Amino acid sequence: MCGIVGYIGKKEIIPILMEGLHSLEYRGYDSSGIALHKGNSLNVIKSAGKISILEEILKKKGSHSNGKNGYTHCGIGHTRWATHGEPNDINAHPHSDTDEKIAVVHNGIIRNYQEVREKLVKAGIKFLSTTDTEVIVQLIAFHLKNSNSVLESICKSVNELDGSYALAILFKDEPQKIYGIRKESPLVIGIGEKENYIASDSATVSRFVDKIIRLGDNEIVEISLEKTIFYDLVGNKIIKNPQIVIKTKDFLDKRGYKHYLAKEINEQAEVISNLLSDYLPSAEKTVNFDFLKFDKEFLKNIDRILILACGTAWHAGLVGKYVFENTASIPTEVQLASEFLNLKPLLTKNSLVIGISQSGETADTLAAVKKALSTGAAFLGITNKPDSALADLAKDKLLISKAGTEVSVAATKTFTAQMTMLYLLAIFISEHRIPSLELGKEINMLKHELRMIPRLVDQTLTRAEYYQEQVIKYADKRDFVFIGRGINFPIALEAALKLKELSYIHASGYASGEMKHGPIAVLDPNVPVVSIIVPGETYDRVLQNSLEAKSRSAPMIAVAVDGDKKVDSVFDTVLHIPSVSEIASPFLTVIPLQFLAYYIAEHLGRDVDQPRNLAKSVTVE
Numbered sequence: 001m002c003g004i005v006g007y008i009g010k011k012e013i014i015p016i017l018m019e020g021l022h023s024l025e026y027r028g029y030d031s032s033g034i035a036l037h038k039g040n041s042l043n044v045i046k047s048a049g050k051i052s053i054l055e056e057i058l059k060k061k062g063s064h065s066n067g068k069n070g071y072t073h074c075g076i077g078h079t080r081w082a083t084h085g086e087p088n089d090i091n092a093h094p095h096s097d098t099d100e101k102i103a104v105v106h107n108g109i110i111r112n113y114q115e116v117r118e119k120l121v122k123a124g125i126k127f128l129s130t131t132d133t134e135v136i137v138q139l140i141a142f143h144l145k146n147s148n149s150v151l152e153s154i155c156k157s158v159n160e161l162d163g164s165y166a167l168a169i170l171f172k173d174e175p176q177k178i179y180g181i182r183k184e185s186p187l188v189i190g191i192g193e194k195e196n197y198i199a200s201d202s203a204t205v206s207r208f209v210d211k212i213i214r215l216g217d218n219e220i221v222e223i224s225l226e227k228t229i230f231y232d233l234v235g236n237k238i239i240k241n242p243q244i245v246i247k248t249k250d251f252l253d254k255r256g257y258k259h260y261l262a263k264e265i266n267e268q269a270e271v272i273s274n275l276l277s278d279y280l281p282s283a284e285k286t287v288n289f290d291f292l293k294f295d296k297e298f299l300k301n302i303d304r305i306l307i308l309a310c311g312t313a314w315h316a317g318l319v320g321k322y323v324f325e326n327t328a329s330i331p332t333e334v335q336l337a338s339e340f341l342n343l344k345p346l347l348t349k350n351s352l353v354i355g356i357s358q359s360g361e362t363a364d365t366l367a368a369v370k371k372a373l374s375t376g377a378a379f380l381g382i383t384n385k386p387d388s389a390l391a392d393l394a395k396d397k398l399l400i401s402k403a404g405t406e407v408s409v410a411a412t413k414t415f416t417a418q419m420t421m422l423y424l425l426a427i428f429i430s431e432h433r434i435p436s437l438e439l440g441k442e443i444n445m446l447k448h449e450l451r452m453i454p455r456l457v458d459q460t461l462t463r464a465e466y467y468q469e470q471v472i473k474y475a476d477k478r479d480f481v482f483i484g485r486g487i488n489f490p491i492a493l494e495a496a497l498k499l500k501e502l503s504y505i506h507a508s509g510y511a512s513g514e515m516k517h518g519p520i521a522v523l524d525p526n527v528p529v530v531s532i533i534v535p536g537e538t539y540d541r542v543l544q545n546s547l548e549a550k551s552r553s554a555p556m557i558a559v560a561v562d563g564d565k566k567v568d569s570v571f572d573t574v575l576h577i578p579s580v581s582e583i584a585s586p587f588l589t590v591i592p593l594q595f596l597a598y599y600i601a602e603h604l605g606r607d608v609d610q611p612r613n614l615a616k617s618v619t620v621e
Helices: 013-023 051-061 113-122 133-144 150-158 260-266 268-279 296-300 311-328 363-373 389-394 413-431 437-461 464-474 486-503 512-517 539-550 565-570 586-603
Strands: 002-008 031-038 041-048 071-080 102-110 163-171 178-183 188-191 196-199 211-214 219-223 228-231 304-309 332-336 351-357 378-383 398-400 479-484 506-511 529-532 556-561 573-577
Touching: 002 013, 002 102, 002 163, 002 178, 013 031, 013 051, 013 071, 031 051, 031 102, 041 051, 041 102, 071 102, 071 163, 102 133, 113 133, 133 150, 133 163, 150 163, 150 178, 150 219, 178 196, 196 219, 260 268, 260 586, 268 413, 268 437, 304 311, 304 363, 311 332, 311 351, 311 413, 311 437, 311 486, 351 363, 351 389, 351 413, 363 378, 363 389, 378 389, 378 413, 389 398, 413 437, 413 586, 437 586, 464 556, 464 573, 464 586, 479 486, 479 512, 479 539, 486 506, 486 529, 486 586, 506 512, 512 539, 529 539, 529 586, 539 556, 539 565, 556 565, 556 586, 573 586
Parallel strands: 304 332, 304 351, 351 378, 378 398, 479 506, 479 529, 529 556, 556 573
Antiparallel strands: 002 071, 002 196, 031 041, 031 071, 102 163, 163 178, 178 219, 188 196, 188 211, 219 228
C-alpha cells in the first residue's frame, strides 16, 4: 500500500500525477514515484521520502510538461507504505520487469510471493528489489511472452497470486492505455471528457471529474483516452455504469491552521452538530434512523451486539459498549477485528454485528465482518466513506459519519463522529424496544445531554492555548500512563495511542483499577500519570487510584471538570473541561488529550500530520 493514481488524456501529465499524489498523502507513505511513456520506452522516476523529493528530481530532469523530453499524456503514480522490503529508492513503486516493458503500481499484499518468486528465479529472471510487487510485474512479463494479448497475460498472472491487490499497469507496447485490476483493495475509475483517471479512492479522482466507477473484486479495466472496458478474470466483457459524485472541496486547505491535525481537532464541534441536526434535531424527537432497513421485530429482539473494529475505531466501539448496555440493556462485545479472525463466532439470527472503519477499507475489519456474517447475523456498518467496501457490505444498513476528509493520519474528528453515531444508534434501538419507565427517563436525559454536546465541545476547544501551556512541560518525559474507568477507560486507551502515534513517546492506557496489578511498577518522576476523572459512579475510585500513583512520585495530570477543588489539590496539572455528565463525558475528555499529544509532538518537532511508519487507510491484513 498506500496510494495509486493514473491519468490518460490531453492535459499535461506530470502536474496531474503530482496533484494526485499530494491528494493521497493523507493516507501515509514512505516513498513515491511515477511511470510515464517516453517515446518508445517507459520511464520510471521514484524516490524514498517525501513527494517533495520526487518533485525535485523531476525538476532537475526538466520533466514539467508534455512535449518536453518526449513524455506522453499517459502515466501512473504511487505513494508507498512499506510492507515487504524497507522504504528505499529501489523498493519504491512503480516497479518494472527486467526488459522494462511493463510498469506496475500495487496496493495490497501477495501472500505467496516467495513461491512465485522462486519459480521465476528458476526461469532465469533476476530481481532488483525485495518487494512482493516486483513479483507481480515479472510474472506478467513472463506470461506475456506466451500470451495472445496483454489482457491474457494479466488474467494468467493474477490467477497465480494469493493475496490482496489493486494494480495499475502500463505496457510499453500500448502507450495509450492503462490497465487496472483489483481484489480486496479499492480502485476507482474517474470518467471525464476525452480523459480518464484511476486512483485508490474517490476523493482523488473527484478532484478532477464527477463520474466514477468502482472496480469490483476480480475485475479488470482497460482505460484509454475515450473509453473504459471492463472484464472478468476470464477475459469476458462486463457492463458497469458510472455514478455521480460531488466534486470534493479542496480538503488540502488548512484554513489558517499550522497543521491538518489542529484543523481537524477544531472541527469536532461542527461535525457533531451536523450529525445531531440530521438525526436528532430536537431532544423531544426520536432518532431519525428510519432509513435503516431493519425489521422492527428484530430491533425489539436483539440478543447481542458485536462490534468489530481496529485502532481508534475500536476505542469508539468500546465507548459504544457502555452506551448500548446502559441505554438499550443489550449485552455488547467489542472485538479487535484482527483477533476475531482467530475466534469462533457465537452469534444468532438475533445478533447485530457492527463494523466500524473510517476508510471503509480496513482489511482486518472487512475480513472479520465477512466471517461474522457467515453465521446469519444482521450487520450494520459505520464509515466515513459511502463508496467503500464496508458500505457495499452494509447496503441499506449503513451509517455515514459525515466527518469530511480527514487528512492527518491520526484520527480525531472521525473518532468523535463514530462515537456520535454509536450514541444515536443506541438511542434508536432503545426507542424500538419496550423500555422500563426508568430506562425511558435515562434515554430522554441522554438525548438532552447529546444536544448540548456541540456547545460544550466548542467551549473546550477554546481552551487550546491553556492546554498547550499546561502540557509542554511534560515533553521531556520518556513514558506516560493514562487511566480511566467505565466509559472513560476507552478514552485512556485512545489518549495513549494518540501520544504514541504523534510524539513517538511510549504510552499505555489502563483501567485505573488495574494500576496496582502491575503498571504501578513503572512509575517514577519521569512517568506522568494522566487520570480522567469526572463526577459520577467512577469518581471516587479513580481518585483513589490516582493517589496510589502520586505516592510513587509520578507527576500527576488530571482531566477534570471546572470547579473540582478536590482534584485541584491532588494533581500537579489539571486540564479543565466544562461540567458534563459521566455518560456524555468522552466527547469532552478526549479533547484536551488530543491537544496534549499534538502540542508535545509539535514541541518535539515531529511530523504530526504524517507520523513515521503509519498509514491512514490500512488495506492489508
